[in-house]
Amino acid sequence: MSKANPLVQNIVPLAVDPQIEALVRDIISKVADKWTMLILEALEEHGTLRFTQLGRTVGGISQKMLTQTVRQMEEDGLVQRTVHPVIPPHVDYTLTSLGQSLGEAFCGVWIWAEEHRDEIEEARRVFAAATRKG
Amino acid sequence: MSKANPLVQNIVPLAVDPQIEALVRDIISKVADKWTMLILEALEEHGTLRFTQLGRTVGGISQKMLTQTVRQMEEDGLVQRTVHPVIPPHVDYTLTSLGQSLGEAFCGVWIWAEEHRDEIEEARRVFAAATRKG
DNA sequence: CTGGATCCTTTTCGATACTG
DNA sequence: CAGTATCGAAAAGGATCCAG
Numbered sequence: 001m002s003k004a005n006p007l008v009q010n011i012v013p014l015a016v017d018p019q020i021e022a023l024v025r026d027i028i029s030k031v032a033d034k035w036t037m038l039i040l041e042a043l044e045e046h047g048t049l050r051f052t053q054l055g056r057t058v059g060g061i062s063q064k065m066l067t068q069t070v071r072q073m074e075e076d077g078l079v080q081r082t083v084h085p086v087i088p089p090h091v092d093y094t095l096t097s098l099g100q101s102l103g104e105a106f107c108g109v110w111i112w113a114e115e116h117r118d119e120i121e122e123a124r125r126v127f128a129a130a131t132r133k134g
Numbered sequence: 135m136s137k138a139n140p141l142v143q144n145i146v147p148l149a150v151d152p153q154i155e156a157l158v159r160d161i162i163s164k165v166a167d168k169w170t171m172l173i174l175e176a177l178e179e180h181g182t183l184r185f186t187q188l189g190r191t192v193g194g195i196s197q198k199m200l201t202q203t204v205r206q207m208e209e210d211g212l213v214q215r216t217v218h219p220v221i222p223p224h225v226d227y228t229l230t231s232l233g234q235s236l237g238e239a240f241c242g243v244w245i246w247a248e249e250h251r252d253e254i255e256e257a258r259r260v261f262a263a264a265t266r267k268g
Numbered sequence: 269c270t271g272g273a274t275c276c277t278t279t280t281c282g283a284t285a286c287t288g
Numbered sequence: 289c290a291g292t293a294t295c296g297a298a299a300a301g302g303a304t305c306c307a308g
Contacts, residue, residue, distance in 0.1 A: 027243075027247045032167075050289085098254070108239045108240075113158040117161075120210050120232070122211070123210055123211025123232070202301095217270090225271090
């Protein structure tokens with residue numbers, strides 16, 4: 001191991017299992033997704049919703065994105081999808097216990113955002129002002 | 135993020151101020167961003183890093199995205215950027231207290247992901263198997 | 269060393285039309 | 289009702305070149 005370059009010498013690699021790293025990044029980027037967040041919230045609040053109800057509750061979501069997001073959540077085990085074989089079709093969605101626990105874990109970030117929104121907005125004003133002045 | 139209550143279940147709209155909602159979604163989607171997360175982590179671990187050091191620590195990030203992400207974080211008050219007017223230029227980055235508190239808030243999700251990664255991977259296997267069979 | 273500017277590829281997403 | 293399939297616009301992201 002050469003230490004010839006002093007710039008690199010003190011850079012310690014991030015001491016996190018890369019597999020965990022990748023999974024966490026994956027999960028968080030999914031949960032952080034606009035629609036995933038809102039669906040998680042909607043199901044947390046209402047318990048169980050049908051496809052169209054869920055879409056209306058979330059609001060402003062295209063049917064494509066609703067299907068896609070809800071399928072992804074099902075794949076990750078966050079949502080339980082139940083098909084009732086009747087005519088017309090009846091499908092409902094509810095959070096699994098895994099999905100509920102994720103919602104709870106995410107509360108910390110949610111609360112953080114609420115608590116610090118003034119600081120963030122202030123920081124943006126400061127930044128904007130500083131940027132204008134150069 | 136309350137539990138479903140049958141008595142209020144027909145009050146459909148999500149009981150969150152849409153402005154707060156939008157800001158929270160904005161903040162979270164930024165923090166959830168792949169590069170933002172890794173930069174937050176890198177600065178949490180190393181305290182202060184210069185531009186190039188930060189890029190190497192994060193790993194695999196283009197100069198464009200590094201600049202862009204770090205600027206966004208500065209604008210949101212998560213990162214302090216200090217320019218030393220020397221030649222060659224010397225700029226270092228460190229987390230603000232706001233950035234540190236965000237990192238802490240995020241720990242909950244991080245821990246969740248570590249604790250539940252087996253469940254997630256199992257859910258994906260189940261889903262994949264169910265999908266193949268139709 | 270730190271980044272701005274530009275080009276170009278990939279990905280994302282909404283709108284639309286169609287099906288069991 | 290609950291989707292699937294497809295198309296085009298738009299945004300994100302990487303590579304490259306250039307400058308203070």
